[in-house]
Amino acid sequence: MEKGYKRKVTREITIGRKKIGAGSPILVQSMTKNKFEHPGLLKEEIRGLISSGCEIVRIAVTDKDSIAHVSSLLKEGFFNDVPLVADVQFDFELALLALEAGAHCVRINPGNIGGLQKTREVIKKAKEMDACIRIGVNSGSIDKKILRKTSNDFPQAMIESTLEYVRFFENMQFYNFKISAKASSVTDSIYVYKALSEKINYPLHLGITEAGSKFAGSIKSAVGLGILLYEGIGDTIRVSLTDDSVKEVKAGYYILNSLNLRSYGVDIISCPTCGRTKADLKSIAGEIEKITQKISVPLKIAVMGCMVNGPGEAKEADIGIALGTSKATIFLKGKVLKKVEIKDVFFEFKNELEKLLQINNVRL
Numbered sequence: 107m108e109k110g111y112k113r114k115v116t117r118e119i120t121i122g123r124k125k126i127g128a129g130s131p132i133l134v135q136s137m138t139k140n141k142f143e144h145p146g147l148l149k150e151e152i153r154g155l156i157s158s159g160c161e162i163v164r165i166a167v168t169d170k171d172s173i174a175h176v177s178s179l180l181k182e183g184f185f186n187d188v189p190l191v192a193d194v195q196f197d198f199e200l201a202l203l204a205l206e207a208g209a210h211c212v213r214i215n216p217g218n219i220g221g222l223q224k225t226r227e228v229i230k231k232a233k234e235m236d237a238c239i240r241i242g243v244n245s246g247s248i249d250k251k252i253l254r255k256t257s258n259d260f261p262q263a264m265i266e267s268t269l270e271y272v273r274f275f276e277n278m279q280f281y282n283f284k285i286s287a288k289a290s291s292v293t294d295s296i297y298v299y300k301a302l303s304e305k306i307n308y309p310l311h312l313g314i315t316e317a318g319s320k321f322a323g324s325i326k327s328a329v330g331l332g333i334l335l336y337e338g339i340g341d342t343i344r345v346s347l348t349d350d351s352v353k354e355v356k357a358g359y360y361i362l363n364s365l366n367l368r369s370y371g372v373d374i375i376s377c378p379t380c381g382r383t384k385a386d387l388k389s390i391a392g393e394i395e396k397i398t399q400k401i402s403v404p405l406k407i408a409v410m411g412c413m414v415n416g417p418g419e420a421k422e423a424d425i426g427i428a429l430g431t432s433k434a435t436i437f438l439k440g441k442v443l444k445k446v447e448i449k450d451v452f453f454e455f456k457n458e459l460e461k462l463l464q465i466n467n468v469r470l
């Protein structure tokens with residue numbers, strides 16, 4: 107990260123085999139969209155999430171039938187390396203069953219799980235199973251008593267609810283928990299997370315709830331999460347999108363990579379094109395994105411529409427192409443490697459990329 111950045115050092119917690127908080131990397135999380143009724147699709151989604159770099163997977167556990175599915179996913183080894191968070195609303199018994207089945211964490215909102223009495227049972231079970239809890243306070247489900255007390259000031263009510271839950275967890279001497287306090291308003295989310303970060307030292311899971319479509323949701327999340335992350339706040343993140351969960355993971359890494367907080371996978375630097383562009387750069391960039399989407403090692407690829415600003419402007423890229431009038435240039439770290447016919451540029455680029463990746467034992 108750049109000058110002036112200082113990450114808040116939160117208390118370290120454990121979720122499965124992963125650590126959250128303290129000096130651990132900020133982890134990217136997502137939530138599955140397929141239902142347990144379609145186990146094939148759900149398994150495919152989980153495999154896709156994990157291969158795209160998702161580091162914590164959350165699944166909605168909605169009824170007792172879901173528990174058997176949770177058990178078999180765990181037995182089949184889906185979550186040996188990547189922890190599973192069972193998301194439970196309203197029914198505290200489901201949270202107990204999910205923990206007994208081996209879920210590494212349950213996400214509950216004490217405000218809708220039956221109050222502190224039922225929360226106490228979940229804490230006891232998490233202690234017994236050596237699991238983690240995510241306290242998830244949402245702007246849509248705040249304790250009515252606290253809302254009255256704060257005269258319907260939602261952000262303030264979210265802060266007060268969260269602090270009350272934290273005190274309760276501490277009184278029960280349970281500390282293996284993280285907190286999310288998501289609002290659908292970007293500014294409210296920033297306000298709430300900043301206030302919580304000042305008052306408590308537990309890891310914070312950042313997100314903007316109901317953020318929207320791929321385009322709108324990514325932008326809202328990038329603004330909200332970006333501001334908080336830049337201020338050193340946040341230990342795990344999720345970009346919520348009304349779209350494939352794998353896209354949530356990609357968006358999460360784009361946010362972290364752009365702040366130099368992680369360096370995961372391929373970063374394609376492509377120019378916006380202009381009147382100087384001599385070929386269909388958008389298609390070339392799209393093809394390159396497609397063939398590189400499973401690469402997890404950090405790699406910068408430049409795709410530039412002309413030689414004027416080509417290799418020079420993209421000299422930080424590991425490999426790149428710049429289109430000329432009749433030929434295209436392939437360059438490595440700002441130095442020209444070869445000139446090829448524009449019609450062959452994608453094929454030639456792919457060959458050079460494969461050679462470069464062989465050094466890292468990575469295949470396309």
Ligand code: SF4
Nearest residue numbers: 377379380411412415
């Ligand atoms: S790199 Fe060249 S083609 Fe691309 S926008 Fe800049 S001037 Fe135009």
